[in-house]
Structures are given as C-alpha cells and as structure tokens.
Amino acid sequence: MPTLKERLYDEWALKAELTQDGVSVHPEVLRRIALGSAAQETVNCLFSYNRDLAAEIDVPPYFILPHGLIALFHVDRRSDWRLEHDGRGFFVVDSDGRAVPVRFPERPGYYARQTSDGTPMRTVAVHNSDDVIFVAYSNECSLQATSRDCLFCNINATARKYGDVQGVKWKYPRQIGETVAAAYAEGARHLTISGGFVPERREVEYYLDVADEIRAATGLDDFNGTACIGAPRDLDVIAKYREAGYRTLAINIEVWDEHFFRAYCPGKEQECGGRDHWVRALEHAVGVFGRGRVRSNMVGGLESKATTLEGIEILSRKGVVAMSPGWIPNPGSALEGHRSPEPAWHLDVARKTYQIYRQVGFTFEQVYDATAVPQTLVHDLYRIEEERLPVFAEERAKEAVAA
Numbered sequence: 436m437p438t439l440k441e442r443l444y445d446e447w448a449l450k451a452e453l454t455q456d457g458v459s460v461h462p463e464v465l466r467r468i469a470l471g472s473a474a475q476e477t478v479n480c481l482f483s484y485n486r487d488l489a490a491e492i493d494v495p496p497y498f499i500l501p502h503g504l505i506a507l508f509h510v511d512r513r514s515d516w517r518l519e520h521d522g523r524g525f526f527v528v529d530s531d532g533r534a535v536p537v538r539f540p541e542r543p544g545y546y547a548r549q550t551s552d553g554t555p556m557r558t559v560a561v562h563n564s565d566d567v568i569f570v571a572y573s574n575e576c577s578l579q580a581t582s583r584d585c586l587f588c589n590i591n592a593t594a595r596k597y598g599d600v601q602g603v604k605w606k607y608p609r610q611i612g613e614t615v616a617a618a619y620a621e622g623a624r625h626l627t628i629s630g631g632f633v634p635e636r637r638e639v640e641y642y643l644d645v646a647d648e649i650r651a652a653t654g655l656d657d658f659n660g661t662a663c664i665g666a667p668r669d670l671d672v673i674a675k676y677r678e679a680g681y682r683t684l685a686i687n688i689e690v691w692d693e694h695f696f697r698a699y700c701p702g703k704e705q706e707c708g709g710r711d712h713w714v715r716a717l718e719h720a721v722g723v724f725g726r727g728r729v730r731s732n733m734v735g736g737l738e739s740k741a742t743t744l745e746g747i748e749i750l751s752r753k754g755v756v757a758m759s760p761g762w763i764p765n766p767g768s769a770l771e772g773h774r775s776p777e778p779a780w781h782l783d784v785a786r787k788t789y790q791i792y793r794q795v796g797f798t799f800e801q802v803y804d805a806t807a808v809p810q811t812l813v814h815d816l817y818r819i820e821e822e823r824l825p826v827f828a829e830e831r832a833k834e835a836v837a838a
C-alpha cells in the first residue's frame with residue numbers, strides 16, 4: 436500500500452495534467468454542478484482559459500481532488516480527460532478508463548451580494564481557494580492601443596468575450612472596500628489587487644485610494660494585500676505602496692532572458708524602462724518591503740528550463756519570491772494554439788523552485804502572502820512536505836483508532 440505522501444505525489448502529478456490539459460465536458464454534466472447557486476462559478480475578470488466554450492456557459496473555477504489538492508478547471512475538447520457524473524458524484528475519466536472522483540467548491544456567500552451602488556460583488560473580487568481573493572480593478576490593458584500587449588496575455592480578449600456577459604467592469608475603490616470587507620467577514624485573509632496597464636501609468640493614486648477604502652471598510656491596518664504593478668520608472672514610488680498598507684508587492688517579469696522580455700513583453704519593455712530596470716525595481720522593492728515580501732512570476736514554458744530556473748534562483752537569492760506557474764496558452768492571445776511543455780516539465784521546475792526556496796529560507800506563509808493563487812505546484816510541495824493538508828490529520832486519526 437503506497438504511503439499517504441506517495442499517494443499525494445501521484446495526485447500532484449494528476450493535478451499538473453489537469454491544469455495543463457483541461458477537460459472535455461458535455462454541457463449537461465456542467466448543469467449538474469449547480470453553478471451559481473450551491474457551487475461557485477468562474478468569473479472571468481482578467482484572464483480566461485476555456486477553449487471552444489460559449490461565454491454564457493458557466494464552469495467551476497477548480498477541482499478538489501480526493502486528497503485535497505486543487506487543480507484549475509478549464510475546458511479543452513482536445514484533453515485526454517473528460518468530466519463525468521455517475522448519478523451520485525463527479526469523476527474525471529481518461530481514455531484508458533482511469534476514473535478519479537472530484538468535487539467542486541461551494542459558492543461564497545458574498546457572491547450573492549451587491550455593493551452599495553448595486554454592483555454584484557462576485558464581479559469585484561473573485562474568490563480563490565484557501566481564503567484568498569483577487570481583484571482585477573481593470574479588465575482591460577491599455578497596451579492594446581499600441582498593439583504592444585504581452586504575447587501570452589488574453590486580458591483584452593477576455594474582456595471582449597466575457598465583459599458584458601458576466602458584467603465585469605472597471606472597479607471603483609469604494610466597491611472594492613465593501614467587497615473585501617464582505618469576503619473577509621466570511622474568512623478571506625489575503626487579497627491581490629491587479630489589472631491591466633492604465634493610460635499614462637496612473638495606477639499609484641488608484642492603489643492608494645483602494646487601500647484607504649479597504650482599511651476603512653475592514654477596520655484592518657494590515658489587510659494582507661498584494662499590489663500587483665508594472666515596474667515604475669521612478670523607483671521612489673514603491674515606498675508609497677508600503678505606506679498605504681500593502682504587505683507585499685508583485686512585479687511580474689514574465690520571462691528572464693532580456694531578449695525574450697523584449698520580444699514577449701514589448702509594452703513592458705517600452706513603458707517600464709526595459710528588463711534591467713525591471714530587475715532593479717524588484718531589488719528596490721525588496722529593500723522597501725523585505726525579503727520574501729516581493730513576488731515576480733514568469734510564464735512557465737515560454738523559455739528554456741535552464742533560463743527559467745536561473746531567473747528563479749537569482750531573484751530568490753535577492754529575496755524575491757520568483758515563481759514560474761505553468762503556461763496555459765490563452766485563447767485570444769497572440770500565442771493561442773501554441774503548446775505548453777509537458778506536465779513533467781512543470782513538475783520538475785516546481786521541485787527545483789521548492790529546493791531553492793528551502794535554501795533561501797522562504798516559508799509557506801511568505802509564499803502564500805506573496806502570491807495571488809495559493810495553488811501552484813510549489814505551494815503543494817510545502818503542503819505535502821510539511822503535512823499541512825487536512826488529510827494528514829485524518830490519516831493519523833484513522834491510525835489511532837486502528838491501533
């Protein structure tokens with residue numbers, strides 16, 4: 436009989452497959468999930484991943500796997516996995532007939548509420564797993580005006596497809612404050628504020644107003660927020676985010692190689708002083724926020740594994756929680772139709788990232804606070820190795836009864 440950790444590592448590998456490949460599903464099966472009533476529906480506020488699916492069809496945000504790991508849910512007809520319902524529960528089934536039971540998250544209470552100006556709160560802050568919420572203040576990026584959007588990004592295509600259907604719009608600070616207060620009253624304890632570039636890079640004033648509203652609505656001076664921004668040309672601006680009450684800062688570099696940066700992120704190259712300035716901004720941010728309190732994501736699979744890991748190692752040693760979640764080529768992006776590396780590639784990068792984090796001393800809490808989605812493969816390695824999942828306590832209880 437495999438040990439619990441061995442079973443969890445099998446589940447971790449399955450998660451990587453489901454996250455990269457998605458599932459095929461008949462709309463009739465989706466209807467059985469009770470999305471938008473008992474079960475949580477996906478609100479496409481920034482990026483979207485479903486292929487060949489009408490915007491009007493709701494899907495869940497993620498699967499809950501048998502031992503408690505969580506995998507992003509997205510629909511892809513090409514996947515080897517399909518979602519089935521046997522009359523009692525849901526399963527993912529592959530072409531060899533391997534069937535794995537899955538569950539879906541309950542809908543948060545605040546998804547049924549509105550802000551004081553009548554805006555549905557579910558369109559203001561998306562609820563991720565593990566008490567984390569995510570606010571995309573803008574669901575558009577101004578880089579489209581000059582056709583310099585990042586090549587992997589589908590923010591503007593997502594806004595065109597889902598903006599009207601799901602009612603996702605620009606968010607005002609008061610709406611965000613009220614929604615964060617409602618979500619925190621239900622147990623949320625970390626948030627990220629993000630969004631596309633706004634014209635003339637006027638985001639700093641906006642982020643400060645948002646922080647004021649959140650503090651006023653929640654009564655919390657430290658609301659455990661991450662401000663996700665583009666590298667400011669004037670690095671002195673970074674201190675303002677700290678003074679406003681954000682605990683962590685995210686400045687996503689997207690790729691490590693400077694030539695790739697120029698090619699994949701032409702708008703960031705032009706607006707933010709180039710890739711070397713981006714690295715300087717990260718170093719400066721660590722000086723302001725502290726080690727382990729600044730994050731930078733790279734799109735896992737756009738460049739070679741060696742280059743990605745070099746970036747993760749160099750930035751981590753500087754105190755930046757540098758991560759490379761697996762790339763899922765977004766429909767509507769310039770790279771639509773491309774393929775991400777195999778799941779094993781992403782598992783290997785996650786394992787090596789985790790080893791680097793252990794060497795530099797990043798704790799789970801630091802990684803949790805610095806990231807917008809607390810369900811990367813690297814988070815899971817902490818959960819498995821530090822026995823953080825409820826299944827460990829359940830297993831110990833069973834052993835105690837049997838002894």
Ligand code: SF4
Nearest residue numbers: 576584585588590631
């Ligand atoms: S800066 Fe790049 S990644 Fe960010 S929203 Fe704009 S196009 Fe997308």
